Amino acid sequence: MPDVYIQELTYESDLGNDSSQSLRALGLSPEPTRRSWCAPELDRRARRELSRPAALVVAATKRCVERSIPLHARERTPLFVACPSGPEIAVPFVEHVLAFAGDDARRLSRRVFADGAGNVLDYLRASVGNLPGHIAKHTGVRGMNACFTGAGASFMALRKAYLLLRHGVIENALVVAGESLDAAVWPADFGAALYLSNHSGRARVEVDAQVRESVPVQGAHFECCATLVSLAWAFEQAEAVPRTYSFAEIDGWGRSVGYSLTGTEAS
Amino acid sequence: MRRVVITACGVTSPIGNDFMQFSEGLFAGDTGARLLEELFGSDLHDVPVAFGAPVKNTAEVARARQCLENPHKSTTFALAALQQILVTAPDVVCRASLQCGVGIGQLLPDLADLVEAAAAFHDALLQRGNNAQLRPDHARESALFSDAGALQLQRVLGLQGPVRNFVSACAAATQACIQACEEVLFGADVAIGGGHDSLLSVAGIYLMHELGTLSTNSRAYRSAVRPFDRERDGTMIGEGAAYFLFEEAQHARQRGAEIMAEVVGYGSSLDGYHVTSPEPTGRAGIRMIEDALAMAGIDGSRIDYVNAHGTATSMNDAIETQIIQQSLQGNRPFVSSTKPQIGHLIAACGAVELAACVAALRFQRVPPNCNLETPDPECDLRFPELGGPSATLDYALCNSFGFGGQNACMILRRWNAD
Numbered sequence: 001m002p003d004v005y006i007q008e009l010t011y012e013s014d015l016g017n018d019s020s021q022s023l024r025a026l027g028l029s030p031e032p033t034r035r036s037w038c039a040p041e042l043d044r045r046a047r048r049e050l051s052r053p054a055a056l057v058v059a060a061t062k063r064c065v066e067r068s069i070p071l072h073a074r075e076r077t078p079l080f081v082a083c084p085s086g087p088e089i090a091v092p093f094v095e096h097v098l099a100f101a102g103d104d105a106r107r108l109s110r111r112v113f114a115d116g117a118g119n120v121l122d123y124l125r126a127s128v129g130n131l132p133g134h135i136a137k138h139t140g141v142r143g144m145n146a147c148f149t150g151a152g153a154s155f156m157a158l159r160k161a162y163l164l165l166r167h168g169v170i171e172n173a174l175v176v177a178g179e180s181l182d183a184a185v186w187p188a189d190f191g192a193a194l195y196l197s198n199h200s201g202r203a204r205v206e207v208d209a210q211v212r213e214s215v216p217v218q219g220a221h222f223e224c225c226a227t228l229v230s231l232a233w234a235f236e237q238a239e240a241v242p243r244t245y246s247f248a249e250i251d252g253w254g255r256s257v258g259y260s261l262t263g264t265e266a267s
Numbered sequence: 268m269r270r271v272v273i274t275a276c277g278v279t280s281p282i283g284n285d286f287m288q289f290s291e292g293l294f295a296g297d298t299g300a301r302l303l304e305e306l307f308g309s310d311l312h313d314v315p316v317a318f319g320a321p322v323k324n325t326a327e328v329a330r331a332r333q334c335l336e337n338p339h340k341s342t343t344f345a346l347a348a349l350q351q352i353l354v355t356a357p358d359v360v361c362r363a364s365l366q367c368g369v370g371i372g373q374l375l376p377d378l379a380d381l382v383e384a385a386a387a388f389h390d391a392l393l394q395r396g397n398n399a400q401l402r403p404d405h406a407r408e409s410a411l412f413s414d415a416g417a418l419q420l421q422r423v424l425g426l427q428g429p430v431r432n433f434v435s436a437c438a439a440a441t442q443a444c445i446q447a448c449e450e451v452l453f454g455a456d457v458a459i460g461g462g463h464d465s466l467l468s469v470a471g472i473y474l475m476h477e478l479g480t481l482s483t484n485s486r487a488y489r490s491a492v493r494p495f496d497r498e499r500d501g502t503m504i505g506e507g508a509a510y511f512l513f514e515e516a517q518h519a520r521q522r523g524a525e526i527m528a529e530v531v532g533y534g535s536s537l538d539g540y541h542v543t544s545p546e547p548t549g550r551a552g553i554r555m556i557e558d559a560l561a562m563a564g565i566d567g568s569r570i571d572y573v574n575a576h577g578t579a580t581s582m583n584d585a586i587e588t589q590i591i592q593q594s595l596q597g598n599r600p601f602v603s604s605t606k607p608q609i610g611h612l613i614a615a616c617g618a619v620e621l622a623a624c625v626a627a628l629r630f631q632r633v634p635p636n637c638n639l640e641t642p643d644p645e646c647d648l649r650f651p652e653l654g655g656p657s658a659t660l661d662y663a664l665c666n667s668f669g670f671g672g673q674n675a676c677m678i679l680r681r682w683n684a685d
Contacts, residue, residue: 141537167453
């Protein structure tokens, strides 16, 4: 069975948007730090068309794709996506409702959609359930795909890619995740794209189903992105000092998603 | 290479609430279309859409509703379908992982509930002030969370494996079934896959109507949905669920399970074109089917039946025709759409339509393409006679094309132990 390697990892977060800016701060910060829009170079068109979590993922993925995947190979590159399960939907949805109904949001179950197809399309664009479609449109990646949602989703997306790579079904894959929400609900603002290969890369990764220890990522709560946050952290550590890291994760609902993840030295 | 077979199928649909009822209704050409006035009163008076396809409120559905703490419609349908699987092999099923195709994001489950929950969530935010901490568990079981239904299902059924939720619009259930197959291919003895959804709510009808996807032919509502017909004007909203037990073939044989069909291939792709319109050349759809054929180790000439996505919208049917013609390279299998009978089940459509493929292979009968009167010259396909004619069917292809250009398909084979 071939090994699986990380070729590239890009991310957008409120602590930096390039791997030169360490994610270690995520493990040290007791509270979310800044709520500024985190990606000044974010594609203007994407920002206009997409919700914030979707824009974060698209921005991270665009950079990853441009660095790592030749134009001719993008059409068939597999894409496995993790998206949040609801509040990200609810916020634009409520804003949408309020835009038409003022404070009396409950009367709006009909009006919000009765006002015209343009508004419906706006809502569809803002939603994150269509993340694979958005990413495909903005990056040209159009291969095999799946979109997991909810707690543990980025682990599930990573595991799917990993198994397909280990069994030689595919030779490379993008795993992407993103979430963002107002700090009043919970502090998470992150978009990441991971490009994996079963040929070579900057670090080897293993995924199994045994929980061993907990990764010290604190100060931010992630629903669907936690695995990629952990992996980003491990990746930076592994590049500095080659060693093995294992991770366990309890999801946002107190439910163990039960896995470990090992990032080891570069090949 | 491990072989993946289907050994149980549970269905909750507008034409029947178990696999046998569904199959009988399917081949008979039954329709679940009903006037929405019966369901919603006069709430839809200013929308020129008058019909949809609700799930029959049978005793099985009522019992499922009573089992749930928070019985959203689509979760109830899912539970009713899953309970049908559970009774076939409780010891085996309880070990399985659960893969659910659910609708949220661009298409929302129980939309009326979601509106209500979003408003309550907003109220809570206002009460706490913009900088207050609102814990995630405040909305844990609400309809805001697309995985809340699956968590309830896991708890009620006592399933021990992990739960995975998929959102890919109309391809979600197919993606969930593909994942269940991969779980078996990569080592699990069994895995459950399928989907559940309902957009049959006032807000859901508005949403789909504004997108121009619904038929307005209310005078002839029982025969209004006409896939591949020159006069087609859209689909109708349906609701329901279907779940399958996917199992490693040797494991199934050792425990003496009845094998309904084998999964031999699947594929997926992205248009990357538009949030609602399919890409005009269909090239991503063609690539998806070619990948599935390659995985199955067959060429397009071996496909005997295609259950088309067949929404009866102008664009889908014409482009899907191109996709079928080009990917099957001149082969003309029977093609039909189940949507005139059950409506569009959105996130769940791929699962219920896969059940139609299982029925076709198991009973060696071709599901009808109802209401076709004047075939569209742009949809030059081979449509079966009504009545579910008998035919030798070895391979069936099931297509799902979701909003945003999210495509997925599966290929089933009639079970052959050799």
